[in-house]
Amino acid sequence: MPAPSPAARGALVLLAHQVRYDVLASLRNPRARFFTFFFPILLLVIFTGVFGNGMTRIDGVRVKLSHFYVPGILAMSIVLAAYAGLVVSIATLRETGVLKRRRATPAPPALLIAGQALATVLIVVVMATILLTIGKLLYGVGMAPAALAALACTSVVGALTFACLGYAVSGVIGSPDSAQPIVQATTMPLWFISGVFIPTANLGGTLRTVGEFFPVQHLAAGLQLAAVHDTFASAISVSDLLMLAAWGIAAAAFAAWRFSWLPSTATA
Amino acid sequence: MKRGAAARSLLAMLTNSLDAAVAQRNGAPSEDTNLTRRDAPPGEPVIVIEALRKRYGDREAVRGIDLEVRGGEIFAFLGPNGAGKTTTVEILEGFRRASAGRVEVLGVDPWRAPSAWRERIGIVLQESEAEPGLTVRECVELYAGYYRAPRDVEQTLALVALGDQQQVRASALSGGQRRRLDVALALIGDPELIFLDEPTTGFDPSARRAAWEVIAGLRALGKTVFLTTHYMEEAERLADRIAVIVAGEIVAQGTPQTLGDRQLTRTRITFVPPRGTCVADLPAVLAEHGELDVGGQIVLSSARVADDLHALTGWALERGLDLEDLEVRHPTLEDVYLSLTAENQSLPMTNNNLRS
Numbered sequence: 001m002p003a004p005s006p007a008a009r010g011a012l013v014l015l016a017h018q019v020r021y022d023v024l025a026s027l028r029n030p031r032a033r034f035f036t037f038f039f040p041i042l043l044l045v046i047f048t049g050v051f052g053n054g055m056t057r058i059d060g061v062r063v064k065l066s067h068f069y070v071p072g073i074l075a076m077s078i079v080l081a082a083y084a085g086l087v088v089s090i091a092t093l094r095e096t097g098v099l100k101r102r103r104a105t106p107a108p109p110a111l112l113i114a115g116q117a118l119a120t121v122l123i124v125v126v127m128a129t130i131l132l133t134i135g136k137l138l139y140g141v142g143m144a145p146a147a148l149a150a151l152a153c154t155s156v157v158g159a160l161t162f163a164c165l166g167y168a169v170s171g172v173i174g175s176p177d178s179a180q181p182i183v184q185a186t187t188m189p190l191w192f193i194s195g196v197f198i199p200t201a202n203l204g205g206t207l208r209t210v211g212e213f214f215p216v217q218h219l220a221a222g223l224q225l226a227a228v229h230d231t232f233a234s235a236i237s238v239s240d241l242l243m244l245a246a247w248g249i250a251a252a253a254f255a256a257w258r259f260s261w262l263p264s265t266a267t268a
Numbered sequence: 269m270k271r272g273a274a275a276r277s278l279l280a281m282l283t284n285s286l287d288a289a290v291a292q293r294n295g296a297p298s299e300d301t302n303l304t305r306r307d308a309p310p311g312e313p314v315i316v317i318e319a320l321r322k323r324y325g326d327r328e329a330v331r332g333i334d335l336e337v338r339g340g341e342i343f344a345f346l347g348p349n350g351a352g353k354t355t356t357v358e359i360l361e362g363f364r365r366a367s368a369g370r371v372e373v374l375g376v377d378p379w380r381a382p383s384a385w386r387e388r389i390g391i392v393l394q395e396s397e398a399e400p401g402l403t404v405r406e407c408v409e410l411y412a413g414y415y416r417a418p419r420d421v422e423q424t425l426a427l428v429a430l431g432d433q434q435q436v437r438a439s440a441l442s443g444g445q446r447r448r449l450d451v452a453l454a455l456i457g458d459p460e461l462i463f464l465d466e467p468t469t470g471f472d473p474s475a476r477r478a479a480w481e482v483i484a485g486l487r488a489l490g491k492t493v494f495l496t497t498h499y500m501e502e503a504e505r506l507a508d509r510i511a512v513i514v515a516g517e518i519v520a521q522g523t524p525q526t527l528g529d530r531q532l533t534r535t536r537i538t539f540v541p542p543r544g545t546c547v548a549d550l551p552a553v554l555a556e557h558g559e560l561d562v563g564g565q566i567v568l569s570s571a572r573v574a575d576d577l578h579a580l581t582g583w584a585l586e587r588g589l590d591l592e593d594l595e596v597r598h599p600t601l602e603d604v605y606l607s608l609t610a611e612n613q614s615l616p617m618t619n620n621n622l623r624s
Contacts (some may be wrong), residue, residue, distance in 0.1 A: 025402060026550075028402075106387045
């Protein structure tokens with residue numbers, strides 16, 4: 001008698017089943033491996049190596065720039081894993097008919113999507129652990145346990161927000177070829193004006209205001225609190241989380257309206 | 269060479285495990301092979317389409333079609349590109365909503381079907397690539413997890429002759445192998461009804477033959493198969509019944525033998541007239557239904573082939589004449605299809621960019 005299938009054992013088992021294969025697929029994808037893992041580590045080493053001993057202010061506290069770059073690059077890695085990764089992979093899966101084929105099975109569509117979002121969160125957790133370990137060992141950027149808990153909360157909210165944005169944007173992309181340029185165009189400028197590459201204190205008023213409109217700045221600012229505060233309450237920023245959530249909900253609503261399981265050529 | 273062996277192992281498996289089931293369904297011990305067309309009466313209706321219409325904006329891709337597919341049959345749905353084939357299939361699969369008319373698949377409107385309905389259907393899409401990053405076995409295991417009572421993974425891979433490729437990345441398979449993986453993914457839930465959308469497009473002849481054996485094997489499993497194809501030979505080999513759609517309308521329905529009144533069509537006997545002869549020189553029984561075609565050949569449309577040939581060759585022998593390029597030809601399914609589509613191509617829809 002074979003073991004009951006995941007679908008027969010309930011939604012949670014089926015979800016875990018989907019997450020497992022989605023994580024496996026991401027880990028085996030060379031593009032995802034580079035942009036999600038290698039690229040942020042590279043940038044962290046470069047930025048901290050070049051500027052790490054300079055000083056900046058985070059939430060009024062004067063710290064070395066390495067304390068700014070570790071959470072800042074973590075923010076970037078979350079955006080790359082969730083938003084960039086999903087835009088490219090969803091567009092590819094849709095245009096190659098894989099989404100349509102999955103949708104043809106009895107698996108609930110919401111579960112297929114949740115599986116991918118959760119796989120993203122898992123990958124973010126792994127990536128955060130790597131970046132924080134490097135920060136601690138190489139650059140002495142330590143965090144109190146309560147601050148780490150706050151950072152974890154912000155990371156998960158951020159990962160989900162950017163996963164929603166990934167679904168939303170993938171819905172308006174016609175071909176996988178245009179996914180990569182769109183990802184670059186929508187993220188690259190934000191690294192500079194959202195406190196990821198350059199502290200926002202160094203920016204002019206207009207650029208700072210523009211940066212504050214977009215979600216990347218709120219993710220970076222939220223994560224950076226954990227590098228300078230020791231308690232959960234002071235290391236978490238409710239206003240930044242709300243801003244992220246607002247973007248996430250708007251993106252989810254847009255995705256629900258615009259998302260398609262069928263290749264775009266089929267609607268012609 | 270792998271494919272031949274693959275198809276044989278598939279056949280062996282099917283024959284061994286399913287003879288009993290086939291025999292039971294046919295109501296008699298089954299002597300014939302699984303690949304021959306069944307003579308048993310057709311089963312219950314599995315797909316019912318009445319007055320189906322589908323509009324995209326102001327273009328009507330499907331313009332009121334009626335179809336019925338019964339349990340256990342292989343039904344071939346033919347038509348040129350842009351005729352409404354894929355639109356119809358996507359409505360049957362629950363991916364698109366009908367603009368008007370009634371559609372029932374396994375007793376349910378596919379657009380409103382619950383997920384349990386999807387347990388009972390399998391779909392092989394026209395264009396779909398492998399799951400990225402996963403091996404052949406992992407792909408099948410992933411899909412097996414979606415169904416409450418999936419088939420055995422190992423056995424299903426053997427069924428499509430991918431038993432030896434289990435650890436290979438699915439993206440590294442050849443075109444024919446990938447298509448067989450698609451069939452495995454469609455079969456893993458043990459469906460009653462399988463949609464195959466142009467399953468052999470782009471195959472070389474030997475891969476096509478191997479795929480046909482797999483599809484014919486589905487019949488032996490008791491599955492109902494809804495097949496769309498461009499290839500007349502494919503429909504002729506596999507299908508119990510055929511419908512032809514042109515410009516959103518069904519222009520003919522029947523068995524491969526009767527489609528477009530093929531069985532009533534006369535056989536053509538053609539030959540180059542021996543030097544110095546013309547139609548009028550032929551025996552009267554032949555001359556009255558013979559004519560000279562533009563290529564200079566005499567064409568006899570014959571209702572009684574043996575009699576007419578006898579008269580013709582007797583006449584030639586008597587005069588010591590040779591019958592150059594003598595050819596006896598009943599219209600092929602392809603001839604019927606081409607004339608059906610040509611007759612109906614003048615309808616307005618065909619120049620649009622609608623997908624088939």
